[in-house]
Amino acid sequence: xxxxxxxxxxxxxxxxxxxxxxxxxxxxxxxxxxxxxxxxxxxxxxxxxxxxxxxxxxxxxxxxxxxxxxxxxxxxxxxxxxxxxxxxxxxxxxxxxxxxxxxxxxxxxxxxxxxxxxxxxxxxxxxxxxxxxxxxxxxxxxxxxxxxxxxxxxxxxxxxxxxxxxxxxxxxxxxxxx
Amino acid sequence: xxxxxxxxxxxxxxxxxxxxxxxxxxxxxxxxxxxxxxxxxxxxxxxxxxxxxxxxxxxxxxxxxxxxxxxxxxxxxxxxxxxxxxxxxxxxxxxxxxxxxxxxxxxxxxxxxxxxxxx
Numbered sequence: 001x002x003x004x005x006x007x008x009x010x011x012x013x014x015x016x017x018x019x020x021x022x023x024x025x026x027x028x029x030x031x032x033x034x035x036x037x038x039x040x041x042x043x044x045x046x047x048x049x050x051x052x053x054x055x056x057x058x059x060x061x062x063x064x065x066x067x068x069x070x071x072x073x074x075x076x077x078x079x080x081x082x083x084x085x086x087x088x089x090x091x092x093x094x095x096x097x098x099x100x101x102x103x104x105x106x107x108x109x110x111x112x113x114x115x116x117x118x119x120x121x122x123x124x125x126x127x128x129x130x131x132x133x134x135x136x137x138x139x140x141x142x143x144x145x146x147x148x149x150x151x152x153x154x155x156x157x158x159x160x161x162x163x164x165x166x167x168x169x170x171x172x173x174x175x176x177x178x
Numbered sequence: 179x180x181x182x183x184x185x186x187x188x189x190x191x192x193x194x195x196x197x198x199x200x201x202x203x204x205x206x207x208x209x210x211x212x213x214x215x216x217x218x219x220x221x222x223x224x225x226x227x228x229x230x231x232x233x234x235x236x237x238x239x240x241x242x243x244x245x246x247x248x249x250x251x252x253x254x255x256x257x258x259x260x261x262x263x264x265x266x267x268x269x270x271x272x273x274x275x276x277x278x279x280x281x282x283x284x285x286x287x288x289x290x291x292x293x294x295x296x297x
Contacts, residue, residue: 023270023281024250026227064235065216125243127230129220136221138229140245153245155227 026138030157034137036166041174042135044068047128050168056126066130071123078120078145120145124156128165135169137162203255203267204279206286210293212238212256212264218292219254219266222285228252248273252282 048058048068056070126139139161143152208215213235220230220240228242238256243249251271259265268286270277 019272019277020281023226023252023285024244024246024272026244026246030225030227060232062233062235064213065220065233067220067230067233069229069231125229125231125245127224129224129230131217136224138224138227140229140243142245150247153247153249155229155245157227 026155026157030138030155031159031162033159033166034157034162035134037134038130038132039170042130042169044130046172046174047130047135047169049172050165051126051128053172054165054168056124067127068130069125069127071125073121073123075119076122076143078118078143078151118146120151126165135166137165201276201279203269204282204286206266206268206290207259207263208266208290208293209263211262212258215256215264215266215289215293216240216254218289219256222288222292223252226285252285 044061044063044066048061051058051068051070054072055074056072058068058070060069061067121144123142123144124139125142126137129136138155138157141152141154141156142150145151210218216233216235216238220233220242223230223240223242226244228244230240230242232239232241234240238258240252240254240256242252244251249272251274253269253271255267257265257267266286266289268282269279270281
């Protein structure tokens with residue numbers, strides 16, 4: 001009886017994709033700062049003006065629901081390029097693209113300046129909902145490297161961002177919007 | 179003998195890995211109007227950290243995304259139902275593929291608790 005064969009099984013089965021058993025939610029949950037009571041003059045126009053002042057591009061609005069959805073992208077330096085980390089195993093699950101780990105593409109760029117510093121695009125997506133009672137904000141951040149691979153994807157409805165956005169909305173004179 | 183048994187066992191195990199069949203959307207009938215259904219759904223999804231990418235009151239559509247690898251999404255279609263109520267169809271996706279519809283039950287139960295089920 002080749003009992004060791006049984007030990008091989010978990011290894012084989014590890015390739016199977018797990019489906020979640022509950023609807024996934026953001027971890028950590030959106031900060032309490034991302035929901036605040038609407039003040040006088042807080043309307044969709046004001047929020048849009050504030051978002052545009054912060055560098056966001058509005059992608060979609062619905063005036064009757066009080067929704068605005070916006071994007072912001074900027075280039076950033078991705079420090080981890082070329083650094084092999086264990087979590088990269090995740091790439092294998094995606095279907096072998098982990099196979100390209102350090103394919104040497106980094107070589108040309110690294111030069112003598114230091115290993116693995118590269119440009120990447122940091123894309124933020126924000127949605128704001130305004131109604132009579134309150135404003136709600138959610139945000140996420142995705143990091144895409146120069147090859148177009150998604151490197152990082154996380155929910156980022158954090159207190160700092162929401163506080164800044166709230167300040168920006170306050171700074172817009174009421175009624176002057178659009 | 180033992181080899182045959184092992185192979186059978188292996189097949190049984192691997193059967194659990196089969197991809198779930200593409201599933202029909204979860205349906206729910208609510209007593210509230212499509213507009214208030216969409217409003218509540220937006221609030222519930224945002225409380226869970228989802229970013230609303232698209233929502234339209236006239237079309238009765240809502241698409242929300244959660245940026246956890248490999249990318250999750252929830253889509254709702256809201257139709258006007260009988261007696262001022264609404265009918266909701268919901269689909270959850272993971273990396274663009276439909277997830278089992280049962281996953282949406284807690285979310286839909288919350289929605290129902292806030293809006294009331296159509297009698």
